[in-house]
Structure formats: structure tokens, C-alpha cells
Amino acid sequence: EEQLVESGGGLVQPGGSLRLSCAASGFTFTGYSMNWVRQAPGKGLEWISYISVTSTTIYYADSVQGRFAVSRDNAKNSLYLQMNSLRAEDTALFYCARANGDGRYAFDIWGQGTMVVVSS
Amino acid sequence: EIVLTQSPGTLSLSPGERATLSCRASQSVSGSYLAWYQHKPGQAPRLLIYGTSTRATGVPDRFSGGGSGTDFTLTISRLEPEDFAMYYCQQYVRSPYTFGQGTKLEIK
Numbered sequence: 001e002e003q004l005v006e007s008g009g010g011l012v013q014p015g016g017s018l019r020l021s022c023a024a025s026g027f028t029f030t031g032y033s034m035n036w037v038r039q040a041p042g043k044g045l046e047w048i049s050y051i052s053v054t055s056t057t058i059y060y061a062d063s064v065q066g067r068f069a070v071s072r073d074n075a076k077n078s079l080y081l082q083m084n085s086l087r088a089e090d091t092a093l094f095y096c097a098r099a100n101g102d103g104r105y106a107f108d109i110w111g112q113g114t115m116v117v118v119s120s
Numbered sequence: 121e122i123v124l125t126q127s128p129g130t131l132s133l134s135p136g137e138r139a140t141l142s143c144r145a146s147q148s149v150s151g152s153y154l155a156w157y158q159h160k161p162g163q164a165p166r167l168l169i170y171g172t173s174t175r176a177t178g179v180p181d182r183f184s185g186g187g188s189g190t191d192f193t194l195t196i197s198r199l200e201p202e203d204f205a206m207y208y209c210q211q212y213v214r215s216p217y218t219f220g221q222g223t224k225l226e227i228k
Contacts, residue, residue: 044206044220097165105212
């Protein structure tokens, strides 16, 4: 079964840091670009980052540019999101999502999400 | 940034009825890089339609997508009880890969 499992969420103080992980299984990780998408409480989906298979192409939403860093380890079938300078408005459920190819593709596999709460 | 505006915000219908959801883009979404997702509480979002009109694997044929340029639609021909959920459109033609704000499809 093709699966994505996020981890690393939790409670963090404003200004703090957190690193999310996404473990992929059941498919060839090196065949797909990956994304992070979040959903704040009571809000809609917000795309925040994209990384290509070889990590040569990386994009961020303006809301996280300069604070978040996406990376992947193809040997470990894993995707990461390093989040620094966290703000209250970063409180959200964070999903990793597979793009159905390497490039501009829709997101066909999603994890169940990991919750991040930024609060003092 | 391409802004996607979905309408209506909430759609109240009964099982068996036809649902039409709209997604309007602030700029042309060339190459049909437009997708639709279904999202239920406590679940991961589910890809329904990609490339404007292609159904994802396992999606029933009562779901169909159409449109071009800046105007896109998702149609559910005959609503089943399990179809009541949030629906989002998304463009992936260029970064940032924006989502619409969503349409809530609720039981009337």
C-alpha cells in the first residue's frame, strides 16, 4: 500500500523551531516530487512547499519563505520540513503530499497529518 | 500568484441531486493544471480530478471536471450520502500552487 506518515508535530513556543518528517512506503520515492500542505484550525488548505526528486527545484509559499526549509533523503524514503521562527499563525495540521510524478502534477497521495501548535 | 475563488461557499443539496461547484482563477491556468480534492473531517484530502477533467484512480464516474482558462467546474451528477464534504480546487501550473478557499457541500 502506498503510504505517507508524518511525525514531529507538537507544542512549541513562538520563535521556536520544529522539524517535521514524512516517511514514504509502498512506492518508489525517487519517482515523485513531494509537497507540504497545511490547514489551520477552521481554515482551508494552504500549500507551503515543493521539492523535486533530486532536490534541485524547491519552492515555498511567501508565508514561510526564509523561515521554513524543505529537504528529502531518498535513501531513507523520507521528506522533512525544518520550521524556524515559528509564529502563532503557523498553528496548523501539516500534511505531506506526493505529486504524481516529478514536476507539475496533482497531489495523489496524502498523509494523515501532524499537528503543530505554536503557543506560549 | 494565481488566486482561486470558489463558489458558492456553501451548497445545500439533497442526495440524488446534481451539484455544480465553480472555481475561477485570477490568471489563465494554462495546460489544464487544475485539480479538485475532497476533504472530510479527520481524513486526508483525496484527489478527485486532475488535468481539469481526468478522474483519479478509483473515483466514481458521477464526478466530472471541466473548464479551461480561468473558469473550471466540478460536477457531481447524482449525490450520494458520502459525497457531502469540503471540496477544493488547486492550480499547479506554477508556484505557489494555490488552493481555492473551498466549497462546503452539505445535506439539505
